[in-house]
Amino acid sequence: MSEPRYQLLARELSAAIAGDRYPAGSMLPSEVDLASRFGVSRATVRAALDILEHRGLVQRRRGAGTTVLKPGDHPGFGQTIGTIEELIQYARDTRRIVHSVKTIIADIELADRLGIAPGSRWLRIRATRSVPGTRERPICLTDTYVLPELADVRQRLANETLAVCDMIERDHEIVTESIDQQLQAVLVPREAVSLLEAEAGGPALRILRRYYATDGRLFEVTDSLHPADRFAYRMSVTRARRLDHGETDS
Amino acid sequence: MSEPRYQLLARELSAAIAGDRYPAGSMLPSEVDLASRFGVSRATVRAALDILEHRGLVQRRRGAGTTVLKPGDHPGFGQTIGTIEELIQYARDTRRIVHSVKTIIADIELADRLGIAPGSRWLRIRATRSVPGTRERPICLTDTYVLPELADVRQRLANETLAVCDMIERDHEIVTESIDQQLQAVLVPREAVSLLEAEAGGPALRILRRYYATDGRLFEVTDSLHPADRFAYRMSVTRARRLDHGETDS
DNA sequence: TAGTGGTCTAGACCACGCC
DNA sequence: GCGTGGTCTAGACCACTAC
Numbered sequence: 001m002s003e004p005r006y007q008l009l010a011r012e013l014s015a016a017i018a019g020d021r022y023p024a025g026s027m028l029p030s031e032v033d034l035a036s037r038f039g040v041s042r043a044t045v046r047a048a049l050d051i052l053e054h055r056g057l058v059q060r061r062r063g064a065g066t067t068v069l070k071p072g073d074h075p076g077f078g079q080t081i082g083t084i085e086e087l088i089q090y091a092r093d094t095r096r097i098v099h100s101v102k103t104i105i106a107d108i109e110l111a112d113r114l115g116i117a118p119g120s121r122w123l124r125i126r127a128t129r130s131v132p133g134t135r136e137r138p139i140c141l142t143d144t145y146v147l148p149e150l151a152d153v154r155q156r157l158a159n160e161t162l163a164v165c166d167m168i169e170r171d172h173e174i175v176t177e178s179i180d181q182q183l184q185a186v187l188v189p190r191e192a193v194s195l196l197e198a199e200a201g202g203p204a205l206r207i208l209r210r211y212y213a214t215d216g217r218l219f220e221v222t223d224s225l226h227p228a229d230r231f232a233y234r235m236s237v238t239r240a241r242r243l244d245h246g247e248t249d250s
Numbered sequence: 251m252s253e254p255r256y257q258l259l260a261r262e263l264s265a266a267i268a269g270d271r272y273p274a275g276s277m278l279p280s281e282v283d284l285a286s287r288f289g290v291s292r293a294t295v296r297a298a299l300d301i302l303e304h305r306g307l308v309q310r311r312r313g314a315g316t317t318v319l320k321p322g323d324h325p326g327f328g329q330t331i332g333t334i335e336e337l338i339q340y341a342r343d344t345r346r347i348v349h350s351v352k353t354i355i356a357d358i359e360l361a362d363r364l365g366i367a368p369g370s371r372w373l374r375i376r377a378t379r380s381v382p383g384t385r386e387r388p389i390c391l392t393d394t395y396v397l398p399e400l401a402d403v404r405q406r407l408a409n410e411t412l413a414v415c416d417m418i419e420r421d422h423e424i425v426t427e428s429i430d431q432q433l434q435a436v437l438v439p440r441e442a443v444s445l446l447e448a449e450a451g452g453p454a455l456r457i458l459r460r461y462y463a464t465d466g467r468l469f470e471v472t473d474s475l476h477p478a479d480r481f482a483y484r485m486s487v488t489r490a491r492r493l494d495h496g497e498t499d500s
Numbered sequence: 501t502a503g504t505g506g507t508c509t510a511g512a513c514c515a516c517g518c519c
Numbered sequence: 520g521c522g523t524g525g526t527c528t529a530g531a532c533c534a535c536t537a538c
Contacts, residue, residue, distance in 0.1 A: 040528085062534065062535050064505080064536055064537075184483070281523080312516050313522080502537090503536085505533105505535085509531075509532105515524090
């Protein structure tokens with residue numbers, strides 16, 4: 001009907017992990033166990049665990065079981081690079097200038113581009129960010145899409161420099177659990193030229209971010225355009241320690 | 251049995267697409283059709299298609315079918331890499347073509363660009379990576395710089411498709427502790443045009459990686475140029491959860 | 501050896517797009 | 520209506536890990 005069971009199950013498990021029912025380092029019940037507990041087939045459990053694994057919440061090892069991971073403690077070199085706090089700090093240090101706020105319905109093209117459901121309603125906030133106290137040109141142009149029920153963030157836009165997801169966290173019972181991020185090189189499109197004070201056809205970094213709450217819900221999507229000369233993305237990846245008991249062979 | 255059937259099937263389909271049996275814009279056979287053709291179950295076909303879809307080679311639409319995408323015309327992004335496992339798989343699935351190997355001494359400009367000491371000596375390996383069995387253009391142009399004392403990796407370049415840092419880890423007492431990574435949008439420079447078969451001035455993603463060993467030594471630097479239509483960078487960022495007991499227990 | 505996750509099968513029903 | 524992909528089930532065997 002509405003939501004697939006494996007998604008629902010992923011949300012419940014993700015909430016249970018966030019709620020410390022399964023703390024970092026502990027083991028999740030086995031797949032057959034989860035299947036019987038939730039009254040679903042093992043395939044459904046596996047589909048749910050696929051989601052959690054992809055989000056970096058758990059690690060699965062054949063013959064051993066499924067472990068809840070600490071963020072930053074990922075097998076090999078983790079997909080988790082940096083922290084949300086770092087992203088938020090970036091927002092705190094810059095000033096937002098809102099250019100338009102508007103309710104939109106996602107057409108096929110936008111839905112594909114953002115990875116959201118076609119026909120779904122979102123509040124779109126179009127803004128630029130600048131370094132305060134300078135006459136420098138803006139660092140980026142960002143379209144922020146939030147669920148309609150969170151639309152009251154628009155009251156706060158004017159007075160606060162916080163990231164939108166930060167404001168949402170404070171006003172609603174929402175905690176950001178993970179962010180999916182995609183980076184791509186593009187050329188500055190004509191429509192962005194005047195807002196960014198950039199040259200059309202210059203190099204720019206496009207960053208698409210999808211914000212997931214602890215209950216697994218996608219509640220915010222941002223689509224940012226950074227002219228290359230004003231922004232580079234830096235990150236550090238550290239080798240993860242194994243969570244298991246066995247020592248590292250040599 | 252080494253390789254799972256769904257992986258093998260993914261490779262065969264991917265090769266068939268590359269070999270123009272299913273050209274861009276055309277439809278793949280239906281899932282049931284593929285299942286009976288290859289003598290596997292539909293679930294196995296779906297697992298294979300999941301891989302192709304995730305790589306951005308095909309697009310699936312319920313009720314409509316599976317379409318082969320044109321590179322550069324993807325609904326979201328092109329090739330994406332999320333985890334190191336994928337990076338390794340990426341290396342395994344692509345062919346390295348070495349164009350030159352040469353000892354260089356870093357001048358001021360290079361030292362600045364790579365973050366290494368001016369006047370230091372490095373072995374530079376210039377190579378492209380392509381999807382094997384196709385006449386597609388290369389995915390990236392990479393300059394790999396390694397310390398002179400690790401120069402014996404050059405013997406392995408021809409026979410192995412592994413990442414250079416992987417080969418170094420195996421041959422020497424070096425373990426990669428962390429990687430500093432920097433992403434930047436640039437335009438394809440004239441010097442890269444012929445090797446990449448790309449248009450000068452087109453958008454490209456430049457990824458600079460610095461590899462540090464456990465003793466803190468910088469032993470490898472890579473400088474990659476990915477034309478935007480052939481690559482996007484994907485990652486997941488996780489909220490730093492509260493640490494219950496001691497922080498990094500051993 | 502017992503239990504785990506990884507793979508695979510052969511069915512089934514559904515929502516959706518197209519004719 | 521019909522075929523498509525999306526979801527789901529109830530089995531099965533295997534490779535691997537822990538004990």
